[in-house]
Amino acid sequence: MLKKSDQSNEKKREKEIEKLVKKLTLDEKIAMIHGASLFRSGAVERLGIPAIETSDGPMGVRAEFMDDRWIPAGNQDDMVSYLPSNSALASTWNTELAHDMGYVLGAEARGRGKDVILAPGINIKRDPRCGRNFEYMTEDPQLAAALVVPFVKGVQENDVAACVKHFAANMQETDRMMVDEQIDERTLYELYLPAFKAAVQEAGTYSIMGAYNKINGFHCCENKKLLDEILRKEWGFDGAVISDWGGVHKTKEAAECSMDLEMSVYPDFDEYRLANPLKELIQKGEVSVEMVDAKVKNLLRLMYRLKMIGPKKDDRKAGAYNAPKHREMILKTAQESMILLKNEKHALPLHAKKIRKLVVIGANAAKVHSNGGGSAEIKALYEVCPLAGLKMYLGGNTEVKYVKGYYVPEEIQTEENWQATSLDEAEGLAVGQAVRTDEAGNQERHRKGEEERLARMEKEKAEVHQKNEKLFAQAIEAAKDADAVIFVGGMNHVIECEGYDRSDMKLPYEQDLLIEQLLKVRKDVILTFVGGSTVEMPWRDQAQAILWSYYAGMETGNAFAKIIFGEVNPSGKLAETFPAKYEDCVTAKNGQFGVWGKVSLEEGLYCGYRYYDRQHIAPAFCFGHGLSYTDFEYSGLTLKSEKGKSVKLTFSVKNVGKCAGAETVQVYIAPIAAKTDRPDKELKAFAKVELGAGRSKKVSLTLKQEDFAYFDESLHKFIADAGDYEILVGASSEDIRLRGIATLS
Ligand code: BGC
DSSP states (O other): OOOHHHHHHHHHHHHHHHHHHHHOOHHHHHHHTBEEETTEEOOBGGGTBOOOBEEOOTTSOOOOBOSSSSSBOOOSSOOBOOOOOHHHHHHHTOHHHHHHHHHHHHHHHHHTTOSEEOOOBOOOOOOTTOTTGGGSOOSOHHHHHHHHHHHHHHHHTTSOEEEEEEETTOOOOTTTTTOEEEOOHHHIIIIISHHHHHHHHTTOOSEEEEOSSEETTEEGGGOHIIIIIIIIIITOOOSEEEEOTTOOOOHHHHHTTTOOBBOOSOSOGGGSTTSHHHHHHHHTTSSOHHHHHHHHHHHHHHHHHTTSSSTTGGGOOOOOSSOHHHHHHHHHHHHHHOEEEEEGGGOOSOOGGGOSEEEEESGGGGOOOTTOSSTTOOOBSOOOOHHHHHHHHHGGGSEEEEEOOSOOOOOOOOSSOHHHHHSOOOSSOOTTOOOOOOHHHHHHHHHHHHHHHHHHHHHHHHHHHHHHHHHHHHHHHHHHSOSEEEEEEEOOTTTSBTTBOOSSSSOSTTHHHHHHHHHHHOTTOEEEEEOSSOOOOTTTTTOSEEEEEOOOOTTHHHHHHHHHTTSSOOOOOOSSOBOSSGGGSHHHHTTOSSOOSEEEOTTTTOOTHHHHHHHTOOOSBOTTOOBOSSOEEEEEEEEEEETTTEEEEEEEEEEOSSSOEEEEEEEEEEESSOSSOOOSOEEEEEEEEEEOTTOEEEEEEEEOGGGGOEEETTTTEEEOOSEEEEEEEESSSSOEEEEEEEEEO
C-alpha cells in the first residue's frame, strides 16, 4: 500500500497527465509514440514535453549513433565503464552486487543524458547455443528474479528507467523476428515470466521491452495476452512498453494493445506502424483515439517518474560516467563472478614468488571483448585483458612469455553496423541504412545470410587447421620450459553474438585439440576461459584446474590475476548447467538445431537442471557449482513451520579451511508425493555467506507459501498443495549437504 502522501501525489500526477493529453493534437500524440530517430522518441516542444532518450545496453552505455544511420557518431566523449555481462553478474549470486551494477549502469546512463537504459536482459537460457546467452543471467527463474529486482532498483535510483528485456521467451537468435515459441501456460508462468513479474511488482521497473519473437502465434509486441492480460491486468504494470527495434509488425494490432512506443531500425520514421499508418486508421475510424491516449499517458507517466517533466523537474539527478568508484564496484563484481570449476592437488592458486618464468597461451589472454556482441557492444574507457592483468600483478621480476597457441581468423571489418543488416539484408543500401521490405522477404534474406555465415565459418575452419600446426608446436615447446603455464581460451563475440546462434557447443579454433596436447606434456597447465555461454570440455577429467570467467567487464584481467595468485578467493557459482555435450541438451532432444518458424517447447518445465535431473543426465558441471580455495561445512538444519504456511530454515556454515572465503548456500525444494507433475527439485532461496578461516555463521532463510506453489492452468493461478516437501540445502544443485522435511498445511 502506498503512503497517503504518495497516493495524493499520484492523483495529482494523473490529473496533470490527463490535462496534458487534452492539450495534445493527434499529430503530436502520434509523434510521441514512435521513434523520431534511431534511439529517441518524438518531442512536443510547444508543451515542454521532451523526447525520450534511450540507449543500449546491458554492459555499459553504448556509443552515440547518428540519428538516422547505424553509424557511430565517432565522438570522443562517449567512452564509458564496461560492466560485467549479466552472465557474469549472475555467477556472483550476490544481490548486493546486482544492485551495485544496476546503480553504476543507471548513473552512467544519466551521466550520458539518457532517460531509458535498454537493460537488463533476463531471458531464461534454454539453449546453450543462443547467441545472446552472455547477455542473460541464468536458466533458473528464481535466481533471475532475485537478481533483477535489486538491479532495476539500482538503475532507477538515478532517475533513469530500466527497460527490462526481452518480454518474453526470446531464447534464440535464429529467425528471431519471426520464430513462434509454442509454450504451454504453466511453463510460461513458472519459467519464462517470473523474473519479469518480479521486475514489475517488486522492483517497479518503469519500462519493459517487447521481444521480437512470437509466443503462441502472436508477435510479443502485439500480443494482447502478454501485454494486456498478463502485464497490465494481472501484474498491474503502469509503466511504458517499448518495442524491440523493428518488433512491431501490424498497425492495428499494435495500436490496440499495450505497446506504447514503437522503436525500429529504419530511418523512415514517418512510416513506422505507429506513425502515418496509424493516423490513417484513426482517420478512417478503424482505431480509436483512446488507444493512442493510453500510450501517451504511459509515456508521460514515465517522464514524470524520471523527473523529465512535472514539479520535481529541477531535482533530477545528474549521474556520472567513468567515475572511479564505478570501477571499484566493477572490479569487485568481476572478482566474485569467476568460477573455479575444478582444482585438484591445489593447482591453484599459483604462488607468484615461486614463479620465475610464466608461459601464457591462448588468444583470449590478449583479447578485449567490450566492442562486440551486438547491441551490447560498447566503447569502453579501457579493458584489462587477462595477459595485462597478469603482468600488472607480477611486476617485472617474473618473465611472462606469451604465445597465441591457436589461430583466430581476422574479424571481417565493414563500414556498416551489424544492426543495419541484421534485420534486413537488402543489397545496394546507403551505408548503415536499413530498408523495409515484406516479412517473408526479410525472413528469406536472413536465412540466406545465415547460410552464408555458416559457409564462411566452414571455410575458416580449414584455414584455422592449416595455421594451427605451427602455433600448436610453438605452444607445446613454450609450455615445456616454464615454472607455470596458464592457458586462456574460450570464445569471443564473433562466435557468440546477437543475431545468430552458435552451431555447436564446442570451443572454437581447435582449442580442444591444443588443450589435449598441452595436458600430455604438462598435467599442471592451468586452464582458464573467457566466454559467455557453456562449452563442452571433453578433456576435463585430465585437467587439474579449470577457471571460467564470463565477459567480466573492464577489470577482467585484474580480477583474473588476483584469483590466479590467491589474493582473491574465488566464489562464483554457475548460474547455468555446463552439460557434458550438446547432445545432452533439451533442444538437441527436441530436434531444434537452428530451427526456423515454429519452436515447440515440448519439454515444458524441464529446462536446465530440471531437465538433467529428470533425465538422469550427469552434466560436466552442474547448476550452482563453483569451488573455493577453502572448504565449507554445513550442519544443524532445523525447519520450523510457521502456522503451516511458511517454513523457516536455520543451519550453520563453517569455513574449515585456511583462508577467508565466501560460500553461496542454496535451498531447493523437492515435493514428496506431489499431486501433479513437479520438477525433481527447484531452487527457492540462496544466500552468500562470507567467512574468515575457522569462522562459522548461522544462516536463516524463510520459504513462503508461494515458494511451494505451481501454476494450475485450470484455475489460472499458483497453488501450493498441502503436504510434505523435502528441503535440500547444498553447495550446488547436486552437492546437497543437509536435508529435512517441511509440511505445508
Ligand atoms: C536488440 C535490443 C536492443 C535494440 C536497440 C535490438 O536489435 O534486440 O536488445 O536494445 O536492438 O539497439
